[in-house]
Amino acid sequence: MLKIEAVLQPSKLDAVKDALLEAGIEGMTILEARGHGRQKGHTEFYRGREYTVDLLPKVKIELVVTDDRKESAIQAIISAARTGRIGDGKIFVSRIEEAIRIRNDERGESAL
Protein backbone atom coordinates (compact mmCIF):
# COMPACT_ATOMS: atom_id res chain seq x y z
CA MET A 1 0.00 0.00 0.00
CA LEU A 2 1.30 3.43 -0.89
CA LYS A 3 0.49 6.89 0.43
CA ILE A 4 0.33 9.61 -2.20
CA GLU A 5 0.55 13.18 -0.95
CA ALA A 6 0.02 16.00 -3.40
CA VAL A 7 0.47 19.71 -2.62
CA LEU A 8 -1.59 21.69 -5.10
CA GLN A 9 -2.89 25.12 -6.02
CA PRO A 10 -6.27 25.59 -4.30
CA SER A 11 -7.89 26.43 -7.63
CA LYS A 12 -7.02 22.93 -8.95
CA LEU A 13 -8.70 21.00 -6.16
CA ASP A 14 -11.97 20.32 -7.95
CA ALA A 15 -10.33 19.21 -11.18
CA VAL A 16 -7.99 16.82 -9.33
CA LYS A 17 -10.81 15.34 -7.24
CA ASP A 18 -12.83 14.68 -10.39
CA ALA A 19 -9.85 13.13 -12.18
CA LEU A 20 -9.19 10.78 -9.26
CA LEU A 21 -12.82 9.72 -9.12
CA GLU A 22 -12.69 8.96 -12.82
CA ALA A 23 -9.63 6.81 -12.21
CA GLY A 24 -11.64 4.81 -9.72
CA ILE A 25 -10.11 6.24 -6.54
CA GLU A 26 -12.70 7.31 -4.02
CA GLY A 27 -11.04 7.73 -0.63
CA MET A 28 -9.00 10.84 0.08
CA THR A 29 -8.27 13.39 2.77
CA ILE A 30 -8.02 17.08 1.92
CA LEU A 31 -6.12 19.58 4.04
CA GLU A 32 -5.72 23.35 3.79
CA ALA A 33 -2.09 24.27 3.96
CA ARG A 34 0.31 27.16 3.39
CA GLY A 35 3.69 27.03 1.87
CA HIS A 36 5.93 27.63 -1.12
CA GLY A 37 8.69 26.03 -3.13
CA ARG A 38 10.43 28.28 -5.59
CA GLN A 39 7.30 30.33 -6.09
CA LYS A 40 7.63 33.93 -4.99
CA GLY A 41 4.87 35.41 -2.85
CA HIS A 42 2.97 38.60 -3.46
CA THR A 43 3.43 42.07 -2.05
CA GLU A 44 0.88 43.85 0.06
CA PHE A 45 0.72 47.41 1.27
CA TYR A 46 0.10 48.42 4.86
CA ARG A 47 0.27 52.06 5.87
CA GLY A 48 2.39 52.91 2.87
CA ARG A 49 4.96 50.21 3.48
CA GLU A 50 5.39 47.24 1.16
CA TYR A 51 5.93 43.81 2.58
CA THR A 52 6.07 40.34 1.03
CA VAL A 53 3.65 37.59 1.89
CA ASP A 54 5.47 34.34 1.09
CA LEU A 55 3.34 31.78 2.85
CA LEU A 56 0.87 31.08 0.09
CA PRO A 57 -2.40 29.17 0.45
CA LYS A 58 -2.17 25.59 -0.80
CA VAL A 59 -4.30 22.45 -0.76
CA LYS A 60 -2.90 19.03 0.18
CA ILE A 61 -4.54 15.77 -0.90
CA GLU A 62 -3.63 12.50 0.80
CA LEU A 63 -4.61 9.12 -0.60
CA VAL A 64 -3.66 5.57 0.28
CA VAL A 65 -3.87 3.19 -2.67
CA THR A 66 -2.88 -0.36 -3.59
CA ASP A 67 0.49 -0.64 -5.36
CA ASP A 68 -1.09 -1.34 -8.75
CA ARG A 69 -3.08 1.87 -8.62
CA LYS A 70 -0.06 4.10 -8.04
CA GLU A 71 0.63 5.20 -11.60
CA SER A 72 -2.99 5.85 -12.55
CA ALA A 73 -3.45 7.97 -9.43
CA ILE A 74 -0.30 9.98 -10.15
CA GLN A 75 -1.25 10.50 -13.79
CA ALA A 76 -4.76 11.62 -12.80
CA ILE A 77 -3.36 14.22 -10.44
CA ILE A 78 -0.76 15.51 -12.88
CA SER A 79 -3.13 15.77 -15.82
CA ALA A 80 -5.65 17.76 -13.78
CA ALA A 81 -3.21 19.99 -11.90
CA ARG A 82 -0.47 20.87 -14.40
CA THR A 83 -0.43 24.36 -15.84
CA GLY A 84 3.25 24.45 -16.74
CA ARG A 85 3.98 27.42 -14.43
CA ILE A 86 5.94 27.58 -11.20
CA GLY A 87 3.57 26.85 -8.30
CA ASP A 88 1.90 23.76 -9.78
CA GLY A 89 2.95 21.73 -6.75
CA LYS A 90 4.54 18.40 -5.88
CA ILE A 91 3.61 14.76 -5.33
CA PHE A 92 5.29 12.53 -2.73
CA VAL A 93 4.91 8.78 -2.45
CA SER A 94 5.68 6.73 0.65
CA ARG A 95 5.04 3.20 1.82
CA ILE A 96 2.18 2.51 4.26
CA GLU A 97 2.67 -0.20 6.91
CA GLU A 98 -0.94 -0.95 7.85
CA ALA A 99 -4.49 0.16 7.06
CA ILE A 100 -7.50 -0.59 9.30
CA ARG A 101 -11.20 0.07 8.76
CA ILE A 102 -12.55 1.38 12.04
CA ARG A 103 -16.10 0.20 11.43
CA ASN A 104 -15.38 -3.52 11.18
CA ASP A 105 -11.70 -4.21 11.95
CA GLU A 106 -10.85 -5.05 8.32
CA ARG A 107 -7.13 -4.84 7.68
CA GLY A 108 -4.79 -4.62 4.73
CA GLU A 109 -5.75 -3.87 1.15
CA SER A 110 -9.43 -4.67 1.71
CA ALA A 111 -9.56 -1.80 4.22
CA LEU A 112 -8.70 0.71 1.48
Place this chain on the structure above:
Amino acid sequence: MRCDCKPLFFSAVFVLPVAAQAQTSTPLPPTQAQFAALQQAVQNAQSNADNAWMLVSAALVLLMTGPGLALFYGGLVRRKNILATMMQSFAMMGLVTILWAVAGYSLAFGHGNAFIGGFEHLFLRGVGLAPNPDYAATIPEQTYMVYQLMFAIITPALITGAFAERMKFSAMAVFLSLWSLLVYSPMAHMVWGVGGLLNANAGHIPSLDFAGGTVVHITSGVSALITALYLGKRIGYPHTAMPPHSMVLSFIGACLLWVGWFGFNAGSALGSGPLATSAFVNTHFAAAAAALGWTVAEWIHNGKPTALGAISGAVAGLVAITPASGFVQPFSALLIGAIAGVFCSFMVFEVKSRLGYDDSLDAFGVHGAGGTIGALLTGLFATSAINAAFGKGMPTGAMDGHWGQVLNQAAGIGVSWVLSIVGTLVLLFVVDKIIGLRVSTEDEHEGLDLSQHGEEGYDLNS
Protein backbone atom coordinates in the same frame (compact mmCIF):
# COMPACT_ATOMS: atom_id res chain seq x y z
CA MET B 1 -54.87 90.23 -16.82
CA ARG B 2 -53.79 86.81 -15.74
CA CYS B 3 -54.35 86.08 -12.10
CA ASP B 4 -53.03 83.26 -9.99
CA CYS B 5 -56.53 82.15 -9.24
CA LYS B 6 -55.96 78.83 -7.50
CA PRO B 7 -54.86 80.27 -4.13
CA LEU B 8 -57.65 82.81 -4.33
CA PHE B 9 -60.15 80.03 -4.89
CA PHE B 10 -58.86 77.85 -2.06
CA SER B 11 -58.73 80.67 0.46
CA ALA B 12 -62.27 81.62 -0.53
CA VAL B 13 -63.39 78.09 0.30
CA PHE B 14 -62.01 78.47 3.81
CA VAL B 15 -62.68 82.14 4.44
CA LEU B 16 -66.31 82.24 3.34
CA PRO B 17 -67.67 79.86 6.02
CA VAL B 18 -65.68 81.65 8.73
CA ALA B 19 -66.83 85.01 7.45
CA ALA B 20 -70.38 83.70 7.48
CA GLN B 21 -70.03 82.62 11.09
CA ALA B 22 -68.45 85.92 12.04
CA GLN B 23 -71.65 87.64 11.25
CA THR B 24 -73.25 85.83 14.16
CA SER B 25 -70.45 86.28 16.87
CA THR B 26 -67.67 88.92 16.81
CA PRO B 27 -64.18 87.27 17.14
CA LEU B 28 -62.31 88.62 20.20
CA PRO B 29 -58.55 89.35 20.25
CA PRO B 30 -56.66 86.75 22.33
CA THR B 31 -56.44 87.54 26.00
CA GLN B 32 -53.13 87.98 27.80
CA ALA B 33 -53.47 84.49 29.18
CA GLN B 34 -54.21 82.97 25.79
CA PHE B 35 -51.30 84.83 24.22
CA ALA B 36 -48.93 83.68 26.94
CA ALA B 37 -50.16 80.12 26.44
CA LEU B 38 -49.55 80.44 22.70
CA GLN B 39 -46.04 81.71 23.28
CA GLN B 40 -45.35 78.82 25.62
CA ALA B 41 -46.66 76.36 23.05
CA VAL B 42 -44.33 77.77 20.40
CA GLN B 43 -41.42 77.59 22.81
CA ASN B 44 -42.29 74.01 23.68
CA ALA B 45 -42.42 73.09 20.02
CA GLN B 46 -38.96 74.57 19.47
CA SER B 47 -37.61 72.84 22.56
CA ASN B 48 -39.09 69.52 21.58
CA ALA B 49 -37.61 69.80 18.09
CA ASP B 50 -34.19 70.63 19.53
CA ASN B 51 -34.45 67.89 22.14
CA ALA B 52 -35.41 65.30 19.55
CA TRP B 53 -32.36 66.07 17.43
CA MET B 54 -30.07 66.22 20.47
CA LEU B 55 -31.17 62.84 21.77
CA VAL B 56 -30.66 61.31 18.33
CA SER B 57 -27.27 63.01 18.14
CA ALA B 58 -26.27 61.60 21.52
CA ALA B 59 -27.18 58.14 20.31
CA LEU B 60 -25.19 58.68 17.10
CA VAL B 61 -22.10 59.72 19.04
CA LEU B 62 -22.33 56.64 21.25
CA LEU B 63 -22.64 54.58 18.08
CA MET B 64 -19.27 56.01 17.06
CA THR B 65 -17.67 54.30 20.06
CA GLY B 66 -19.72 51.15 20.09
CA PRO B 67 -19.48 49.58 17.65
CA GLY B 68 -17.87 52.16 15.33
CA LEU B 69 -14.49 52.57 16.97
CA ALA B 70 -14.52 49.04 18.37
CA LEU B 71 -14.85 47.64 14.85
CA PHE B 72 -12.49 50.12 13.23
CA TYR B 73 -9.70 49.42 15.72
CA GLY B 74 -10.62 45.76 16.10
CA GLY B 75 -10.16 45.01 12.44
CA LEU B 76 -6.76 46.71 12.37
CA VAL B 77 -5.12 44.54 15.03
CA ARG B 78 -3.99 40.94 14.76
CA ARG B 79 -6.59 38.25 15.29
CA LYS B 80 -5.30 37.27 18.72
CA ASN B 81 -6.08 40.77 20.05
CA ILE B 82 -9.47 41.53 18.54
CA LEU B 83 -11.62 41.06 21.64
CA ALA B 84 -9.23 42.89 23.91
CA THR B 85 -9.23 45.85 21.52
CA MET B 86 -13.02 45.97 21.42
CA MET B 87 -13.20 45.56 25.18
CA GLN B 88 -11.14 48.71 25.63
CA SER B 89 -13.75 50.81 23.84
CA PHE B 90 -16.59 49.02 25.56
CA ALA B 91 -14.98 49.49 28.97
CA MET B 92 -15.00 53.24 28.38
CA MET B 93 -18.74 53.10 27.70
CA GLY B 94 -19.22 51.73 31.19
CA LEU B 95 -16.47 53.41 33.20
CA VAL B 96 -16.66 56.94 31.84
CA THR B 97 -20.43 56.97 32.27
CA ILE B 98 -20.09 56.37 35.99
CA LEU B 99 -17.24 58.84 36.38
CA TRP B 100 -19.09 61.48 34.37
CA ALA B 101 -22.23 61.13 36.46
CA VAL B 102 -20.31 61.27 39.71
CA ALA B 103 -17.82 64.06 38.99
CA GLY B 104 -16.84 64.41 35.33
CA TYR B 105 -19.77 66.55 34.26
CA SER B 106 -19.38 68.83 37.24
CA LEU B 107 -15.64 69.27 36.65
CA ALA B 108 -16.23 70.06 32.99
CA PHE B 109 -19.34 72.21 33.06
CA GLY B 110 -19.74 73.39 36.63
CA HIS B 111 -18.71 76.86 37.72
CA GLY B 112 -15.09 77.02 38.79
CA ASN B 113 -12.17 78.94 37.43
CA ALA B 114 -10.60 79.34 34.01
CA PHE B 115 -9.10 75.84 34.07
CA ILE B 116 -11.55 73.55 35.79
CA GLY B 117 -15.17 73.50 36.90
CA GLY B 118 -16.41 72.87 40.40
CA PHE B 119 -18.25 70.34 42.48
CA GLU B 120 -21.71 71.91 42.37
CA HIS B 121 -23.02 69.09 40.15
CA LEU B 122 -21.37 66.20 41.95
CA PHE B 123 -23.60 63.15 41.48
CA LEU B 124 -25.50 65.30 38.94
CA ARG B 125 -27.00 67.42 41.69
CA GLY B 126 -29.12 70.14 40.13
CA VAL B 127 -28.99 68.58 36.69
CA GLY B 128 -32.63 68.02 35.93
CA LEU B 129 -35.01 68.42 33.06
CA ALA B 130 -35.05 72.19 33.08
CA PRO B 131 -32.66 73.84 30.62
CA ASN B 132 -29.37 75.31 31.73
CA PRO B 133 -29.26 78.62 29.87
CA ASP B 134 -25.45 78.82 30.26
CA TYR B 135 -25.12 76.01 27.74
CA ALA B 136 -28.35 75.19 25.88
CA ALA B 137 -31.46 77.18 26.61
CA THR B 138 -33.97 75.04 24.74
CA ILE B 139 -33.18 71.50 25.91
CA PRO B 140 -33.26 69.81 29.32
CA GLU B 141 -29.88 69.96 31.02
CA GLN B 142 -29.89 66.17 31.28
CA THR B 143 -29.99 66.02 27.49
CA TYR B 144 -26.97 68.31 27.37
CA MET B 145 -25.24 66.25 30.05
CA VAL B 146 -25.82 62.92 28.33
CA TYR B 147 -24.80 64.35 24.96
CA GLN B 148 -21.54 65.61 26.40
CA LEU B 149 -21.08 62.24 28.11
CA MET B 150 -20.84 60.53 24.73
CA PHE B 151 -17.92 62.80 23.86
CA ALA B 152 -16.29 62.01 27.17
CA ILE B 153 -16.64 58.31 26.36
CA ILE B 154 -15.11 58.35 22.90
CA THR B 155 -12.12 60.55 23.73
CA PRO B 156 -10.23 58.05 25.93
CA ALA B 157 -11.39 55.24 23.66
CA LEU B 158 -9.48 56.91 20.81
CA ILE B 159 -6.26 56.76 22.80
CA THR B 160 -6.45 52.97 22.97
CA GLY B 161 -5.36 52.90 19.35
CA ALA B 162 -1.85 53.94 20.27
CA PHE B 163 -1.17 51.24 22.81
CA ALA B 164 -3.07 48.47 21.07
CA GLU B 165 -1.84 44.90 21.52
CA ARG B 166 0.39 45.54 24.50
CA MET B 167 -1.34 47.20 27.45
CA LYS B 168 -2.81 45.46 30.49
CA PHE B 169 -6.58 45.74 30.76
CA SER B 170 -6.41 46.69 34.44
CA ALA B 171 -3.80 49.38 33.83
CA MET B 172 -5.75 50.74 30.87
CA ALA B 173 -8.91 51.00 32.96
CA VAL B 174 -7.18 52.92 35.75
CA PHE B 175 -5.11 55.12 33.44
CA LEU B 176 -8.01 56.16 31.21
CA SER B 177 -10.35 56.73 34.17
CA LEU B 178 -7.86 59.15 35.69
CA TRP B 179 -7.22 60.70 32.28
CA SER B 180 -10.92 61.33 31.79
CA LEU B 181 -11.18 63.27 35.06
CA LEU B 182 -7.83 65.04 35.01
CA VAL B 183 -7.23 65.79 31.31
CA TYR B 184 -10.56 65.56 29.49
CA SER B 185 -12.78 67.41 31.98
CA PRO B 186 -10.36 70.32 32.39
CA MET B 187 -9.93 70.65 28.61
CA ALA B 188 -13.70 70.53 28.08
CA HIS B 189 -14.08 73.17 30.75
CA MET B 190 -11.48 75.46 29.24
CA VAL B 191 -13.07 75.38 25.80
CA TRP B 192 -16.78 74.97 26.52
CA GLY B 193 -17.32 75.58 30.23
CA VAL B 194 -18.55 78.85 31.68
CA GLY B 195 -15.51 80.99 32.47
CA GLY B 196 -13.18 78.68 30.58
CA LEU B 197 -9.82 80.06 29.45
CA LEU B 198 -10.47 79.30 25.79
CA ASN B 199 -14.24 79.76 25.72
CA ALA B 200 -15.36 81.48 22.53
CA ASN B 201 -17.92 83.52 24.47
CA ALA B 202 -15.92 85.28 27.11
CA GLY B 203 -12.69 83.40 27.52
CA HIS B 204 -9.35 85.05 28.00
CA ILE B 205 -8.24 83.56 24.67
CA PRO B 206 -11.43 82.98 22.72
CA SER B 207 -10.87 79.94 20.55
CA LEU B 208 -13.29 78.39 18.08
CA ASP B 209 -13.90 74.70 18.61
CA PHE B 210 -17.37 73.77 17.45
CA ALA B 211 -17.45 70.08 18.29
CA GLY B 212 -14.16 69.17 19.91
CA GLY B 213 -11.15 69.42 17.61
CA THR B 214 -9.00 70.40 20.57
CA VAL B 215 -11.04 68.88 23.38
CA VAL B 216 -11.40 65.45 21.80
CA HIS B 217 -8.99 64.93 18.94
CA ILE B 218 -5.86 66.83 19.91
CA THR B 219 -5.99 65.64 23.51
CA SER B 220 -6.56 62.03 22.53
CA GLY B 221 -4.12 62.10 19.64
CA VAL B 222 -1.27 63.71 21.53
CA SER B 223 -1.89 61.58 24.62
CA ALA B 224 -1.82 58.61 22.28
CA LEU B 225 1.62 59.61 21.01
CA ILE B 226 2.96 60.02 24.54
CA THR B 227 1.57 56.63 25.51
CA ALA B 228 3.06 54.95 22.45
CA LEU B 229 6.46 56.45 23.25
CA TYR B 230 6.28 55.61 26.95
CA LEU B 231 5.18 52.00 26.45
CA GLY B 232 7.55 51.28 23.62
CA LYS B 233 7.07 49.33 20.44
CA ARG B 234 5.24 46.07 20.06
CA ILE B 235 7.51 43.02 20.00
CA GLY B 236 8.68 42.59 16.43
CA TYR B 237 7.78 46.10 15.26
CA PRO B 238 8.70 47.26 12.63
CA HIS B 239 10.47 44.27 11.06
CA THR B 240 7.53 41.90 11.38
CA ALA B 241 4.59 42.86 9.26
CA MET B 242 1.46 43.22 11.39
CA PRO B 243 -1.27 43.82 8.85
CA PRO B 244 -4.93 44.17 9.86
CA HIS B 245 -6.56 40.81 10.42
CA SER B 246 -9.90 42.05 9.09
CA MET B 247 -10.15 45.09 6.89
CA VAL B 248 -13.82 44.14 6.56
CA LEU B 249 -14.48 45.00 10.22
CA SER B 250 -12.46 48.20 9.96
CA PHE B 251 -14.42 49.23 6.88
CA ILE B 252 -17.74 48.75 8.66
CA GLY B 253 -16.41 50.63 11.68
CA ALA B 254 -15.22 53.55 9.58
CA CYS B 255 -18.60 53.92 7.90
CA LEU B 256 -20.31 53.88 11.30
CA LEU B 257 -17.89 56.59 12.40
CA TRP B 258 -18.79 58.71 9.34
CA VAL B 259 -22.53 58.44 9.95
CA GLY B 260 -22.17 58.84 13.72
CA TRP B 261 -20.11 61.98 13.19
CA PHE B 262 -23.26 63.77 12.05
CA GLY B 263 -24.34 63.54 15.66
CA PHE B 264 -20.90 64.61 16.82
CA ASN B 265 -20.75 67.77 14.69
CA ALA B 266 -24.30 68.69 13.75
CA GLY B 267 -25.43 67.89 17.28
CA SER B 268 -22.94 70.41 18.57
CA ALA B 269 -25.27 73.07 17.22
CA LEU B 270 -27.26 72.14 20.35
CA GLY B 271 -30.43 72.64 18.38
CA SER B 272 -32.25 71.52 15.27
CA GLY B 273 -32.03 74.79 13.34
CA PRO B 274 -30.00 75.88 10.31
CA LEU B 275 -26.66 75.79 12.14
CA ALA B 276 -27.11 72.04 12.51
CA THR B 277 -27.61 71.87 8.76
CA SER B 278 -24.40 73.79 8.19
CA ALA B 279 -22.44 71.47 10.43
CA PHE B 280 -24.02 68.39 8.85
CA VAL B 281 -23.17 69.45 5.32
CA ASN B 282 -19.63 70.49 6.25
CA THR B 283 -19.02 67.20 8.04
CA HIS B 284 -20.04 65.14 5.05
CA PHE B 285 -18.16 67.27 2.53
CA ALA B 286 -14.95 67.15 4.52
CA ALA B 287 -15.10 63.37 4.92
CA ALA B 288 -15.56 62.85 1.19
CA ALA B 289 -12.82 65.28 0.18
CA ALA B 290 -10.38 63.82 2.68
CA ALA B 291 -11.03 60.24 1.60
CA LEU B 292 -10.21 61.30 -1.95
CA GLY B 293 -7.20 63.30 -0.81
CA TRP B 294 -5.61 60.39 1.05
CA THR B 295 -6.49 57.97 -1.75
CA VAL B 296 -4.89 60.13 -4.43
CA ALA B 297 -1.83 60.79 -2.29
CA GLU B 298 -1.42 57.08 -1.67
CA TRP B 299 -2.00 56.15 -5.31
CA ILE B 300 0.80 58.49 -6.31
CA HIS B 301 3.07 57.47 -3.43
CA ASN B 302 2.62 53.67 -3.55
CA GLY B 303 1.07 52.94 -6.91
CA LYS B 304 -2.16 51.45 -5.51
CA PRO B 305 -5.09 53.02 -3.62
CA THR B 306 -5.81 50.91 -0.54
CA ALA B 307 -9.12 50.52 1.28
CA LEU B 308 -7.31 51.28 4.52
CA GLY B 309 -6.06 54.54 3.06
CA ALA B 310 -9.50 55.56 1.87
CA ILE B 311 -11.20 54.96 5.20
CA SER B 312 -8.35 56.54 7.14
CA GLY B 313 -8.64 59.55 4.88
CA ALA B 314 -12.34 59.87 5.59
CA VAL B 315 -11.69 59.74 9.33
CA ALA B 316 -8.91 62.33 9.02
CA GLY B 317 -11.31 64.69 7.24
CA LEU B 318 -13.96 64.16 9.87
CA VAL B 319 -11.42 64.95 12.57
CA ALA B 320 -10.23 68.11 10.85
CA ILE B 321 -13.71 69.48 10.21
CA THR B 322 -14.76 68.85 13.82
CA PRO B 323 -13.61 72.22 15.20
CA ALA B 324 -14.71 74.03 12.04
CA SER B 325 -18.04 72.35 11.32
CA GLY B 326 -20.32 75.12 12.55
CA PHE B 327 -18.21 78.05 11.40
CA VAL B 328 -17.30 77.55 7.75
CA GLN B 329 -18.93 77.42 4.34
CA PRO B 330 -19.37 74.14 2.49
CA PHE B 331 -16.58 74.69 0.01
CA SER B 332 -14.24 75.63 2.82
CA ALA B 333 -15.16 72.27 4.32
CA LEU B 334 -14.18 70.53 1.10
CA LEU B 335 -10.84 72.29 1.18
CA ILE B 336 -10.26 71.51 4.85
CA GLY B 337 -11.03 67.87 4.16
CA ALA B 338 -8.71 67.65 1.17
CA ILE B 339 -5.85 69.26 3.09
CA ALA B 340 -6.37 66.97 6.07
CA GLY B 341 -6.48 63.86 3.89
CA VAL B 342 -3.14 64.64 2.29
CA PHE B 343 -1.50 65.98 5.46
CA CYS B 344 -2.49 63.04 7.65
CA SER B 345 -1.41 60.52 5.03
CA PHE B 346 1.97 62.22 5.02
CA MET B 347 2.13 62.01 8.82
CA VAL B 348 1.43 58.30 8.69
CA PHE B 349 3.55 57.31 5.69
CA GLU B 350 6.59 59.49 6.15
CA VAL B 351 6.81 60.98 9.62
CA LYS B 352 5.84 57.86 11.52
CA SER B 353 8.23 55.56 9.71
CA ARG B 354 11.07 58.11 9.85
CA LEU B 355 10.67 58.73 13.57
CA GLY B 356 9.99 55.08 14.29
CA TYR B 357 7.35 55.29 17.02
CA ASP B 358 4.75 52.53 17.23
CA ASP B 359 1.43 54.34 17.22
CA SER B 360 -0.23 51.05 16.34
CA LEU B 361 -3.48 52.34 14.91
CA ASP B 362 -2.40 55.85 13.99
CA ALA B 363 -4.31 57.64 16.73
CA PHE B 364 -1.74 60.45 16.63
CA GLY B 365 -1.35 60.54 12.87
CA VAL B 366 -5.08 60.89 12.30
CA HIS B 367 -6.52 62.47 15.44
CA GLY B 368 -3.60 64.41 16.83
CA ALA B 369 -2.39 65.72 13.49
CA GLY B 370 -5.86 66.05 11.98
CA GLY B 371 -7.16 67.90 15.02
CA THR B 372 -4.23 70.27 15.00
CA ILE B 373 -4.48 71.18 11.33
CA GLY B 374 -8.27 71.39 11.62
CA ALA B 375 -8.11 73.79 14.54
CA LEU B 376 -5.69 76.04 12.63
CA LEU B 377 -7.78 75.97 9.46
CA THR B 378 -10.83 76.87 11.56
CA GLY B 379 -9.20 80.17 12.41
CA LEU B 380 -8.61 80.70 8.71
CA PHE B 381 -11.99 79.76 7.27
CA ALA B 382 -14.44 80.69 10.03
CA THR B 383 -16.89 83.33 8.88
CA SER B 384 -19.67 85.23 10.57
CA ALA B 385 -21.74 84.61 7.44
CA ILE B 386 -22.26 81.12 8.85
CA ASN B 387 -21.84 81.78 12.57
CA ALA B 388 -21.40 85.15 14.21
CA ALA B 389 -19.64 83.49 17.10
CA PHE B 390 -18.22 86.71 18.55
CA GLY B 391 -21.40 88.70 18.27
CA LYS B 392 -23.56 90.11 15.53
CA GLY B 393 -21.54 92.18 13.11
CA MET B 394 -18.23 91.01 14.58
CA PRO B 395 -15.72 89.17 12.34
CA THR B 396 -15.15 85.54 13.21
CA GLY B 397 -12.11 84.21 11.37
CA ALA B 398 -9.46 85.24 8.88
CA MET B 399 -12.01 85.01 6.07
CA ASP B 400 -13.70 88.00 7.68
CA GLY B 401 -10.38 89.76 8.09
CA HIS B 402 -9.86 88.68 11.70
CA TRP B 403 -6.40 87.13 11.28
CA GLY B 404 -5.82 87.29 15.01
CA GLN B 405 -8.15 84.34 15.35
CA VAL B 406 -5.52 82.07 13.83
CA LEU B 407 -3.23 83.05 16.71
CA ASN B 408 -6.00 82.35 19.21
CA GLN B 409 -6.46 78.95 17.63
CA ALA B 410 -2.73 78.32 17.91
CA ALA B 411 -2.90 79.21 21.59
CA GLY B 412 -5.76 76.78 22.13
CA ILE B 413 -3.80 74.12 20.28
CA GLY B 414 -0.79 74.84 22.46
CA VAL B 415 -2.80 74.51 25.65
CA SER B 416 -4.25 71.18 24.56
CA TRP B 417 -0.82 69.83 23.58
CA VAL B 418 0.75 70.88 26.89
CA LEU B 419 -2.10 69.57 29.03
CA SER B 420 -2.10 66.28 27.15
CA ILE B 421 1.65 65.77 27.30
CA VAL B 422 2.07 66.69 30.96
CA GLY B 423 -1.13 65.05 32.17
CA THR B 424 -0.54 61.83 30.28
CA LEU B 425 3.11 61.52 31.32
CA VAL B 426 2.28 61.99 34.99
CA LEU B 427 -0.61 59.53 34.91
CA LEU B 428 1.36 56.92 32.96
CA PHE B 429 4.21 57.16 35.43
CA VAL B 430 1.93 56.81 38.44
CA VAL B 431 -0.08 53.91 37.07
CA ASP B 432 3.07 52.18 35.85
CA LYS B 433 4.61 52.33 39.30
CA ILE B 434 1.49 51.04 41.05
CA ILE B 435 0.10 48.46 38.61
CA GLY B 436 2.48 48.17 35.69
CA LEU B 437 1.31 49.18 32.24
CA ARG B 438 2.63 46.67 29.74
CA VAL B 439 1.76 42.99 29.48
CA SER B 440 4.50 40.42 29.88
CA THR B 441 6.35 39.14 26.83
CA GLU B 442 4.57 35.77 26.99
CA ASP B 443 1.19 37.45 27.26
CA GLU B 444 1.98 39.68 24.31
CA HIS B 445 2.96 36.65 22.21
CA GLU B 446 -0.07 34.65 23.27
CA GLY B 447 -2.36 37.58 22.53
CA LEU B 448 -4.41 39.76 24.80
CA ASP B 449 -7.70 37.96 24.18
CA LEU B 450 -6.39 34.89 25.94
CA SER B 451 -3.99 36.50 28.39
CA GLN B 452 -6.21 39.36 29.56
CA HIS B 453 -9.69 37.95 29.05
CA GLY B 454 -9.40 34.18 28.79
CA GLU B 455 -11.37 34.28 25.56
CA GLU B 456 -10.87 33.94 21.85
CA GLY B 457 -12.39 36.34 19.39
CA TYR B 458 -13.07 33.69 16.76
CA ASP B 459 -13.49 30.00 17.37
CA LEU B 460 -12.94 28.73 13.87
CA ASN B 461 -13.18 25.10 14.93
CA SER B 462 -16.60 25.02 16.55
